[in-house]
Amino acid sequence: xxxxxxxxxxxxxxxxxxxxxxxxxxxxxxxxxxxxxxxxxxxxxxxxxxxxxxxxxxxxxxxxxxxxxxxxxxxxxxxxxxxxxxxxxxxxxxxxxxxxxxxxxxxxxxxxxxxxxxxxxxxxxxxxxxxxxxxxxxxxxxxxxxxxxxxxxxxxxxxxxxxxxxxxxxxxxxxxxxxxxxxxxxxxxxxxxxxxxxxxxxxxxxxxxxxxxxxxxxxxxxxxxxxxxxxxxxxxxxxxxxxxxxxxxxxxxxxxxxxxxxxxxxxxxxxxxxxxxxxxxxxxxxxxxxxxxxxxxxxxxxxxxxxxxxxxxxxxxxxxxxxxxxxxxxxxxxxxxxxxxxxxxxxxxxxxxxxxxxxxxxxxxxxxxxxxxxxxxxxxxxxxxxxxxxxxxxxxxxxxxxxxxxxxxxxxxxxxxxxxxx
Numbered sequence: 001x002x003x004x005x006x007x008x009x010x011x012x013x014x015x016x017x018x019x020x021x022x023x024x025x026x027x028x029x030x031x032x033x034x035x036x037x038x039x040x041x042x043x044x045x046x047x048x049x050x051x052x053x054x055x056x057x058x059x060x061x062x063x064x065x066x067x068x069x070x071x072x073x074x075x076x077x078x079x080x081x082x083x084x085x086x087x088x089x090x091x092x093x094x095x096x097x098x099x100x101x102x103x104x105x106x107x108x109x110x111x112x113x114x115x116x117x118x119x120x121x122x123x124x125x126x127x128x129x130x131x132x133x134x135x136x137x138x139x140x141x142x143x144x145x146x147x148x149x150x151x152x153x154x155x156x157x158x159x160x161x162x163x164x165x166x167x168x169x170x171x172x173x174x175x176x177x178x179x180x181x182x183x184x185x186x187x188x189x190x191x192x193x194x195x196x197x198x199x200x201x202x203x204x205x206x207x208x209x210x211x212x213x214x215x216x217x218x219x220x221x222x223x224x225x226x227x228x229x230x231x232x233x234x235x236x237x238x239x240x241x242x243x244x245x246x247x248x249x250x251x252x253x254x255x256x257x258x259x260x261x262x263x264x265x266x267x268x269x270x271x272x273x274x275x276x277x278x279x280x281x282x283x284x285x286x287x288x289x290x291x292x293x294x295x296x297x298x299x300x301x302x303x304x305x306x307x308x309x310x311x312x313x314x315x316x317x318x319x320x321x322x323x324x325x326x327x328x329x330x331x332x333x334x335x336x337x338x339x340x341x342x343x344x345x346x347x348x349x350x351x352x353x354x355x356x357x358x359x360x361x362x363x364x365x366x367x368x369x370x371x372x373x374x375x376x377x378x379x380x381x382x383x384x385x386x387x388x389x390x391x392x393x394x395x396x397x398x399x400x401x402x403x404x405x406x407x408x409x410x411x412x413x414x415x416x417x418x419x420x421x422x
Contacts (some may be wrong), residue, residue: 010038011049015056015067024067028058031065032134033413039376041407135410140250142166148222149242152205156198161190166246169271174231174239175199182271194239202240213237223247225279248273251280253410254379254403258365259285259314263307265333266316267324268369273377274316277369281314288312300333300362307362321366321382322419325392326355334389335361355393361385378404380417392419 014034018026032042035049042049050056055069146163149171156179161171167184179192203213206228207221218229224245231239258264259281266274266281275292282290289306291299294317306313317324317333324330331337335357342354368380380402382388388398397416404411 006040006045006049006052008052010040011035011053014038014040015053018065019067025059026065026067028063028065029134033411036404036406036409036411037372039372039406041409135253135412136408137253137405137410138250139408140248140405142246142248143224144244144246145222145224145226148224148226149244152202152221152228152242154201154205156192156194156201168244170244171242172239173198173202173242176238185271196238199237199240203237220245246276248276248280250405251277252284254405255281255284258367258381258383261312262364263303263313263362264315264365264367265324265363266314266367266369267320268316268318269371270318272369272371274369277367277379278314278316285312285314288314291315293317294330294333297329297332300330303333303362313363315363320368320419321389322392325389325419332359333362334366334385335359337393357386357390357393361389372404376404376406378402 014031014037017034018031028046031050032046035042035046040049047058050058050065055067057066057068058064059066144163144166149163153171153173156173161168161179161181165183168181170182172180172182173194175194175196175198177194178189179194180187180189182188206213206219213219213228213230217232218227220227222245224247226245227243229241229243230237231241264281266277268274278290278292282288289311291303291313292315294300294303294315303313303315315333317330319327321334324334325337328337336359337355338358339353340356342352344352347354363385366382366385368382370378370380372378380400382398382400391398395418397418400415400417402413402415
């Protein structure tokens with residue numbers, strides 16, 4: 001990466017994050033973290049990045065970044081309030097002399113004491129992030145079997161559809177509508193109008209043909225396991241949705257030291273990469289069971305049966321750990337919940353009826369997968385699930401460790417996170 005590849009505004013935004021308020025110094029680790037949050041590869045570039053500005057410098061054996069010039073625009077000065085001009089004919093106001101000790105002693109006994117100054121409470125400090133650690137790893141690579149999708153779509157393949165675009169997560173083919181896709185979270189429509197004959201052509205080219213799809217309404221195809229779901233109306237398939245599957249290599253350093261001999265639950269929003277991560281972890285463990293997308297109480301019951309047989313398990317679910325804790329359909333995976341009446345001492349924000357776990361969680365480790373504003377992914381590891389679920393129910397912060405890979409750098413950050421409770 002050359003310096004021309006880095007937007008100057010990104011460097012300035014990272015610097016503003018590090019030098020909030022009146023701070024003029026920051027650790028090099030904090031500045032690297034701010035850059036990596038914006039997907040800037042800092043390895044072998046950090047010195048050149050700092051030297052490319054006219055407001056930053058290195059000090060103390062290259063461990064401290066110094067702000068040499070304020071890059072925050074100063075607030076506009078507040079004009080003083082206008083003072084009325086005193087009239088020349090107005091007599092000077094009488095200023096009483098300060099009271100003497102004698103006058104204080106002769107004051108009436110019933111006189112109220114002077115008001116005491118009121119103490120202003122200081123704002124509670126947010127738990128600060130601990131220093132990050134960095135490790136050099138192999139860069140992450142992504143592969144998608146685009147030929148399998150092109151073979152299925154064939155002559156109805158959309159000219160504007162770029163299957164090499166990693167932002168495409170879903171392709172929608174519905175009779176009576178134009179073909180469309182979900183790209184970078186937004187729906188993109190194309191010129192191709194879909195007819196019944198187009199759907200029939202797609203079904204004929206699927207593995208197993210149309211009958212298999214009609215029985216299960218879904219089929220998996222391609223070496224990267226694309227998932228096709230059928231849309232039916234009155235028993236007739238009128239559309240298909242293709243969830244694009246991808247194979248990621250290079251994620252294993254993220255999970256080493258966490259997932260061994262544990263039951264792992266992956267949480268995250270749709271299309272964030274839970275299934276891809278599940279496959280990579282299963283490949284790394286090379287044994288155990290995997291369950292993709294827990295949706296019902298029965299599926300949670302299956303997980304409990306597997307756990308009782310001491311079989312290692314990896315599963316995924318939509319949402320984050322907080323969503324699961326307060327979901328009555330699925331929270332048994334994390335120990336369930338019940339309402340309990342507690343004493344005033346144990347009340348949560350004045351509430352004496354609080355939520356408590358009913359049993360031990362099925363899973364030993366929860367991994368929250370989140371997409372960053374700059375398109376990357378970060379993985380937050382929540383250990384000691386039993387204790388931390390109880391803390392979430394009590395409205396207390398929980399310790400987490402967050403890992404992410406930018407370029408060939410694996411960074412880990414430790415912090416406490418407060419998940420608002422219901």
